[in-house]
Amino acid sequence: MLHAVTDIDTSETLTERQKAVLDAALRLLVEEGDQLTMTAVARRASCSKETLYKWFGDRDGLLTATVQWQASKVRVVPVDRKGLDLASLTASLERFASDWLKVISSDTSIALNRVAVGHASSGKDDLGAIVLENGRFALARRLKPVLEAGKEAGFLEFSDAETAFRTFFGLVARDVQIRLLLGDRLELTDAAIGGDAVRATQQFLALYGAKTGPRGL
Amino acid sequence: MLHAVTDIDTSETLTERQKAVLDAALRLLVEEGDQLTMTAVARRASCSKETLYKWFGDRDGLLTATVQWQASKVRVVPVDRKGLDLASLTASLERFASDWLKVISSDTSIALNRVAVGHASSGKDDLGAIVLENGRFALARRLKPVLEAGKEAGFLEFSDAETAFRTFFGLVARDVQIRLLLGDRLELTDAAIGGDAVRATQQFLALYGAKTGPRGL
DNA sequence: TCAATAGCGTACCGTACGTTACGGTTCGTA
């Protein structure tokens, strides 16, 4: 049976025990990738397979619930739109860049993205859509207001926020995610991430910083 | 048995029949993703499974050979380093950007990357390394001489070619590859690719164009 | 003409794993 994958607030309908089971599945997913078995999940979570099937329908349902569960855990605090100056705008952008690099280089993100990519080939479920929705698109939703605010305040110049966002995205992520997904060793230290965040932000400001505003390039 | 994956010129040691079989496997990989079966490959290629095992050892060997076979087909012409002016440099960069976007949005590339990502979780083989070596790293090897030439000629300014390359890579690819791998519909028309190539090149020149050279930003 | 080899098609084997079934245990409730 297919369970609805469009549910957003699954975190509300899950019991503590179910969350614990999904956490176990998540840990197993990080350790073993997509070849995790129902038996392994049951053993790790100290629950019976019958319970897994009752709760999640089938293997795909469990995978979907696991991905949604992880997604629900990374709800972020909205950015405060208070007094906006160039320094705070820069700090916000660097914060976004740093956070994003930390996310995509985390074991959890890598494992989840790998599973979702693997499932995208045979479009049985929407794992890819879920990951995308809670990753790249969620980032855009959170960042665009900041960009718009920067534009309003005269610090940024762009006609299309989507294009500006994608440029920022490219400057931040570059080849990191695809390399990690393909198994490239690429340990990102906190220092390296911080440096990359600063560099990406500076490059973005160089491209989209207003020449006529309170402060130009 | 594990077959060596470091062989580069496998195209030389393959018979025509073997190439035809690998082409069939490749087509099947594009159509069905990683869940292609040995039986399906044998049927599509009109050969026996016994032959597949004799030639390629096991399923992973067949996959590896298929990826290498595709990689060997995309040998590119080296860039001519003739008279370099800003126009030809710009044209070269746009060409690289356009070619790369075409590659990463092709069905073949998407299928191969998906398989390689899936296999990267359990590091049994080096599919990820092969794809990376013939994709992102091959691009860097071909592009860096162009960047260096642009620097020599005074059109570009950078201290580290690798960093400059990765910035270019990010400006070109942005979120395209991960979205496609995750199953996002995102049809890239030739016109869109051309436009993106121009935009990425202009942005790169804005960031790395020499302010003191024959022509500044 | 006659092996001999390569390769096609297919049947077969063993195993891994998704899925189901069932006995036993805990726990909440009357």
Added chain:
DNA sequence: TACGAACCGTAACGTACGGTACGCTATTGA
């Protein structure tokens, strides 16, 4: 205390698929 629901642990079932064996055909070479 009795009952039932939920759940654990495990055994069992069915199937898909990787891998192997074998018979048959065709081509090659002496």
